Amino acid sequence: MSTLKSKILVVATDLFQTRGINSTGVDTIVAVAGTTKMTLYKYFTSKENLILEVLNKGHQDFQTWLSDKLNTNTKKPSEKLQKLFEFIEEWVTSPNFRGMGFIKASAEFPNEESPVHQLSSEQSRQFRQYISSLAAEANIKDADGLALQLSLLFEGAVQAEQMKRGSGAMKYAKKAAKILIDEALTA
Amino acid sequence: MSTLKSKILVVATDLFQTRGINSTGVDTIVAVAGTTKMTLYKYFTSKENLILEVLNKGHQDFQTWLSDKLNTNTKKPSEKLQKLFEFIEEWVTSPNFRGMGFIKASAEFPNEESPVHQLSSEQSRQFRQYISSLAAEANIKDADGLALQLSLLFEGAVQAEQMKRGSGAMKYAKKAAKILIDEALTA
DNA sequence: CATGATATATACATATCTGTATATGGGTTT
DNA sequence: AAACCCATATACAGATATGTATATATCATG
Numbered sequence: 001m002s003t004l005k006s007k008i009l010v011v012a013t014d015l016f017q018t019r020g021i022n023s024t025g026v027d028t029i030v031a032v033a034g035t036t037k038m039t040l041y042k043y044f045t046s047k048e049n050l051i052l053e054v055l056n057k058g059h060q061d062f063q064t065w066l067s068d069k070l071n072t073n074t075k076k077p078s079e080k081l082q083k084l085f086e087f088i089e090e091w092v093t094s095p096n097f098r099g100m101g102f103i104k105a106s107a108e109f110p111n112e113e114s115p116v117h118q119l120s121s122e123q124s125r126q127f128r129q130y131i132s133s134l135a136a137e138a139n140i141k142d143a144d145g146l147a148l149q150l151s152l153l154f155e156g157a158v159q160a161e162q163m164k165r166g167s168g169a170m171k172y173a174k175k176a177a178k179i180l181i182d183e184a185l186t187a
Numbered sequence: 188m189s190t191l192k193s194k195i196l197v198v199a200t201d202l203f204q205t206r207g208i209n210s211t212g213v214d215t216i217v218a219v220a221g222t223t224k225m226t227l228y229k230y231f232t233s234k235e236n237l238i239l240e241v242l243n244k245g246h247q248d249f250q251t252w253l254s255d256k257l258n259t260n261t262k263k264p265s266e267k268l269q270k271l272f273e274f275i276e277e278w279v280t281s282p283n284f285r286g287m288g289f290i291k292a293s294a295e296f297p298n299e300e301s302p303v304h305q306l307s308s309e310q311s312r313q314f315r316q317y318i319s320s321l322a323a324e325a326n327i328k329d330a331d332g333l334a335l336q337l338s339l340l341f342e343g344a345v346q347a348e349q350m351k352r353g354s355g356a357m358k359y360a361k362k363a364a365k366i367l368i369d370e371a372l373t374a
Numbered sequence: 375c376a377t378g379a380t381a382t383a384t385a386c387a388t389a390t391c392t393g394t395a396t397a398t399g400g401g402t403t404t
Numbered sequence: 405a406a407a408c409c410c411a412t413a414t415a416c417a418g419a420t421a422t423g424t425a426t427a428t429a430t431c432a433t434g
Binding site: 189191222225226 | 380381382383384
């Protein structure tokens with residue numbers, strides 16, 4: 001991938017997160033990225049296309065990192081589930097954390113016909129499905145139910161952390177997750 | 188309050204929720220409300236002022252309803268805490284539910300200097316404080332911690348419910364809340 | 375009927391947004 | 405050196421946004 005395209009993606013991810021997607025014009029993006037609109041529209045067919053690529057990249061980066069982390073550091077299925085929020089906290093509190101795109105995007109694009117809404121909705125579903133598969137491997141009865149509960153904690157904590165860095169929300173979300181997982185394992 | 192001003196508030200609340208705040212122009216609002224921009228700007232000094240009034244009304248309506256419901260239906264502090272999510276579910280699944288404004292607003296206005304962001308942030312804090320006071324009255328040790336966890340569940344569930352009505356998120360949030368409250372009460 | 379407040383209709387000023395057209399600069403390869 | 409590709413600079417078209425100016429209509433009350 002061209003370095004300029006990559007640069008635009010990074011800058012757009014950052015600006016979308018800190019200023020909002022609809023409030024960030026392409027003029028601002030190219031100015032910060034140190035290029036021009038002509039170049040942006042050579043790599044991205046439209047602003048909507050840029051948003052979709054930003055979402056895809058963010059989600060892939062996160063999922064790849066999380067899967068690798070879990071696969072190399074844990075073995076037993078129940079262990080994976082227990083360690084999940086440890087790693088998520090590590091990701092969220094890392095200095096290069098730029099927020100979870102799909103959480104913001106679904107709020108800014110509530111129209112169900114919008115491709116941006118559809119993608120963010122799909123990413124949310126995929127993440128929940130991933131947690132559910134971990135829960136199922138750990139022989140948890142209502143795996144989908146636990147996955148939904150954990151994703152609620154996760155999305156709530158990320159939003160709180162986005163609103164105010166160092167809010168400590170992730171710490172308490174982690175504690176709550178442990179309680180819910182233990183309860184589900186012994187049920 | 189003038190009926191027209193009230194009508195504008197209701198319509199704006201609805202449109203902000205279903206189409207997003209930034210994506211909803213004042214032209215659309217007055218068209219749906221069956222009035223004109225001149226009238227809107229007689230009652231509201233600016234669009235930002237309208238947004239702030241919409242947020243205030245939504246928050247007041249919710250807090251008033253919830254407090255009344257808790258005070259008339261429960262007596263013991265621990266009972267209030269236990270019934271909290273029952274009533275919240277009732278509110279969220281009621282047909283005239285229009286979403287929680289401050290959750291959306293904080294996502295669309297991430298800039299901390301924005302008055303809209305500040306108000307929604309303050310409302311989120313107030314709601315958490317209210318839960319914390321209920322927990323404290325029930326003699327829970329880490330009242331703030333539990334309040335934060337419950338608010339994460341609540342905000343996550345509301346957002347999920349906003350994204351897809353009938354998602355069942357609130358049902359599982361309620362179950363999770365019960366587990367966390369029981370754990371905190373016996374700790 | 376007449377007065378006066380309230381709402382409407384319509385047009386407009388100003389700004390900002392996405393996306394494109396056109397002409398120019400600066401390297402790399404042949 | 406010449407052709408070529410990539411990026412830049414700049415200007416602009418078209419749409420839409422907020423907010424205002426001006427003139428008109430409605431309608432209850434004196």
